[in-house]
Amino acid sequence: MDSSIFERARDHFNAGLQQLQGGQLQQAEASFAQALALLPDRPSTLTNLGAVRLQLGRPAEAAPLLEQAVRAEPDNFEAWGHLGLARARLGQDAAALATIEHALLLQPAHAGLRLEAAAACGRLGRPEAALAHVQQLLAQQPRHATAWTLRGSLLRDLGRPADAAAAFEQALACGGDAGLNRFLLAGVGGAGAAPQRAPDAYVRGLFDGYAGDFDQHLLQVLHYRAHEHVAALLRRTGRRFDAVLDLGCGTGLLAPLLVPLLAAAGGRIDGVDLSPPMIEHARARGLYAQLEAADLVAYLQATPQHWDAVAAADVFIYVGALDAVFAGVARVLAPGGWFAFSVEPADDAHAVVLQPSLRYAHGEPALRALAARHGFEVRAVETGAIREEQRRPIEGLYWLLQRR
Ligand SMILES: C[S@@+](CC[C@H](N)C(=O)[O-])C[C@H]1O[C@@H](n2cnc3c(N)ncnc32)[C@H](O)[C@@H]1O
Numbered sequence: 001m002d003s004s005i006f007e008r009a010r011d012h013f014n015a016g017l018q019q020l021q022g023g024q025l026q027q028a029e030a031s032f033a034q035a036l037a038l039l040p041d042r043p044s045t046l047t048n049l050g051a052v053r054l055q056l057g058r059p060a061e062a063a064p065l066l067e068q069a070v071r072a073e074p075d076n077f078e079a080w081g082h083l084g085l086a087r088a089r090l091g092q093d094a095a096a097l098a099t100i101e102h103a104l105l106l107q108p109a110h111a112g113l114r115l116e117a118a119a120a121c122g123r124l125g126r127p128e129a130a131l132a133h134v135q136q137l138l139a140q141q142p143r144h145a146t147a148w149t150l151r152g153s154l155l156r157d158l159g160r161p162a163d164a165a166a167a168f169e170q171a172l173a174c175g176g177d178a179g180l181n182r183f184l185l186a187g188v189g190g191a192g193a194a195p196q197r198a199p200d201a202y203v204r205g206l207f208d209g210y211a212g213d214f215d216q217h218l219l220q221v222l223h224y225r226a227h228e229h230v231a232a233l234l235r236r237t238g239r240r241f242d243a244v245l246d247l248g249c250g251t252g253l254l255a256p257l258l259v260p261l262l263a264a265a266g267g268r269i270d271g272v273d274l275s276p277p278m279i280e281h282a283r284a285r286g287l288y289a290q291l292e293a294a295d296l297v298a299y300l301q302a303t304p305q306h307w308d309a310v311a312a313a314d315v316f317i318y319v320g321a322l323d324a325v326f327a328g329v330a331r332v333l334a335p336g337g338w339f340a341f342s343v344e345p346a347d348d349a350h351a352v353v354l355q356p357s358l359r360y361a362h363g364e365p366a367l368r369a370l371a372a373r374h375g376f377e378v379r380a381v382e383t384g385a386i387r388e389e390q391r392r393p394i395e396g397l398y399w400l401l402q403r404r
Contacts, residue, residue: 009038013045020052028052043073051082059089077106081113088116093123109140111147118150127154145176149184156188161356165190177201187358194354196321200295202358203274203318207250211277214251224253224387226314226342226396231257233340233380233400234309240264245307245332246271247296247325247341248315252282258311259287270307272299300328308334312341314386314396317359320352322367326374330403339376339401342386343367344394357389364397376401 016031032049039045050065063086069079084100087093097120100113107113114137121130131154137147152167168185172178179199186194207214218224231254234241240263246254249271258269268289273279276293283291292299296315301324310329319325329339343362346353351366364381371378379400386396 005038009035009042009045012038013042013048016048016052020048025052025056029056041068041072043069043076043079046072047076047079047082050079050086054082054086054089059086062086063090075106077103077110080106081110084113085116088120093120096120097124108136111137111141111144115146115150118154122154127158130154131158143174145171145174145181148174149176149181152181152184152188156184156356161188164188183354184358186354187356189356194320194352194360196319197297198318198320198358198360200274207275208277211251211275211281214278214281215253218253218387222387222389223385224314225384226386226398227254227257229382229384229396229398230254230311230313230340230342231261233382233398234258234261234311234338236380236400237309237338237402239308239338240267241307241309241338242267243305243307244269244309244311245305246288247300247310247312247329248318249273249282249288249291250275250278252285252287254311254313255282255285255287261309270305272296297324297328300325300332303332306332306334307337309338309340311339314342316341316343316362320354320360322352322362322370326370326376330374330376333403335403337403338379339403340399342396342398344386345383345397362397367397367399371399371401375404377404 012031012035016028019028019031029052032045032052036045036049046065046069050062053062063083066079066083066086069076070083080099080103084096084103087096087099097117100117103113104110104117114133118130118133121133134147134151137144148167148171152164152171155167156164165185165188168181168190171181179195180201182192183195183199183202186192241261242263244258246269250273255269269287270290271282271288272292272294274295279291279293282288310333316322344359346361346363348363348365350363353361355361368378379402382398384396384398385393387394
């Protein structure tokens with residue numbers, strides 16, 4: 001073969017490495033692709049092009065390159081590792097786990113892949129196997145905070161709250177995310193007061209990756225109903241609204257139910273949610289005038305806008321301290337405006353409880369006191385299912401308040 005082909009391929013490959021280091025992913029992809037066009041079987045080029053395409057969020061294009069790389073070079077750790085990640089991103093959890101475990105045979109001390117293996121085991125419903133991977137990582141790196149957090153979550157799911165609490169405390173001692181680990185610790189009854197709301201990282205961890213499947217899973221598998229009940233409360237007011245705010249709007253399930261309640265002259269629906277991917281799904285419905293990715297309390301405190309109805313369906317399960325929420329809603333609601341929301345009920349003796357499910361529950365007397373304090377009349381309080389969990393209904397309390 002012409003030696004200049006080798007030289008040109010090498011130059012493209014080296015340029016790709018430099019661009020990759022500089023975070024120029026598109027350019028790196030182009031350089032590796034040029035190198036591969038000149039020398040189509042090079043495992044190092046296949047691996048790097050696959051890794052870049054994976055980083056660019058295109059696992060389906062990365063996987064065949066990485067498969068070719070491991071066939072050509074069976075002890076190529078990088079290629080096995082990236083192939084495992086690509087398969088995980090494609091939702092092929094069993095194949096991903098086998099591939100990641102193969103990579104770990106080549107480099108047993110790789111912390112990132114150990115955590116990926118544990119996460120894949122978790123998704124496959126094998127918490128004991130997940131725990132074994134975490135244990136192996138902790139044997140090598142006893143101060144790995146993320147591993148302690150994951151260990152705590154697995155032990156909680158295995159019904160061992162005291163061991164879970166000890167693991168979350170270790171995560172804190174090792175410098176793990178304080179907000180997240182304190183929240184998780186409070187959820188298993190550990191020392192310290194429950195934080196005021198679920199940490200952003202926790203909420204986004206739940207919803208960012210779930211946004212695509214949310215509607216189908218929630219409606220068809222979990223028989224979610226909170227949005228229907230909240231809309232029914234607003235319908236019962238007999239009003240037509242000029243402007244409705246959907247707090248924690250998620251993918252916008254509530255919006256089509258709000259449209260018939262808008263004033264004929266052209267009412268509007270706005271929404272706010274912490275999770276940008278959820279907001280993007282809501283936007284795709286084309287029913288919201290304005291959407292913002294933000295914490296709802298910060299939004300309520302800062303917005304210059306006013307609405308004549310505010311709705312929050314299954315959102316206050318992530319907010320323990322509702323005082324600032326009520327103050328914010330009172331601030332943005334026109335006098336006589338309506339506020340409809342759901343909560344999971346707590347025992348009357350408690351204002352708020354962080355349940356083992358990591359969802360907050362709110363007590364009725366405390367909510368009545370909160371409503372009175374912020375100038376609301378309670379117009380209705382009703383019970384009804386929110387959704388199912390393991391085929392059992394989760395009961396909710398549905399509230400309709402009116403601003404005096
Ligand atoms: C169970 S989903 C319900 C979504 C929607 N209301 C519905 O009925 O389909 C809860 C939503 O609340 C959002 N959320 C939780 N805490 C929030 C906060 N502090 N600020 C804004 N949104 C929040 C989540 O991102 C998620 O989209």
